[in-house]
Amino acid sequence: MANDLMRFSVAMPENLLVEFDQLVARRGLAKNRSEVVRDLVREALVEDECARPGTEVMGTLTIVFDHHASVLRDKLDAIQHQYYESIVSTTHIHMNEEWCLEVIIMKGETGEIQGLADLILGTKGVKTGKLVLTTTGKYF
Structure with a gap:
């Protein structure tokens, strides 16, 4: 089950994928799509947590x-x-x-x-x- 959660695929329009790959390239040689997706998810979770009162x-x-x-x-x-x-x-x-x-x-x-x-x-x-x-x- 844990491995299933770690692996997923997303259908994405080609033009969006091209732009995403450009973002990956701008983030540096050590980044790949998976790492950038993790960064974006982490960023969204941090933003959500910081918006909650009392945090x-x-x-x-x-x-x-x-x-x-x-x-x-x-x-x-x-x-x-x-x-x-x-x-x-x-x-x-x-x-x-x-x-x-x-x-x-x-x-x-x-x-x-x-x-x-x-x-x-x-x-x-x-x-x-x-x-x-x-x-x-x-x-x-």
């Missing part, structure tokens, strides 16, 4: 902001100190004379991490940002 997740929030923005650094520091239990680490990079990039690594329950990310992203002076969530290890 413990790890997240990276990447933000870009103008370091000349009035009191922004103080606001960001205050938020990060308020939520210190959820923030694992931060990395701050000076992109040029005006712009900074910061990566904030977080760990906690899905809703809490999403709420914290929304709070930071909504802070006046933060120009852009993105939260990426992942599992704490179940699918690795």
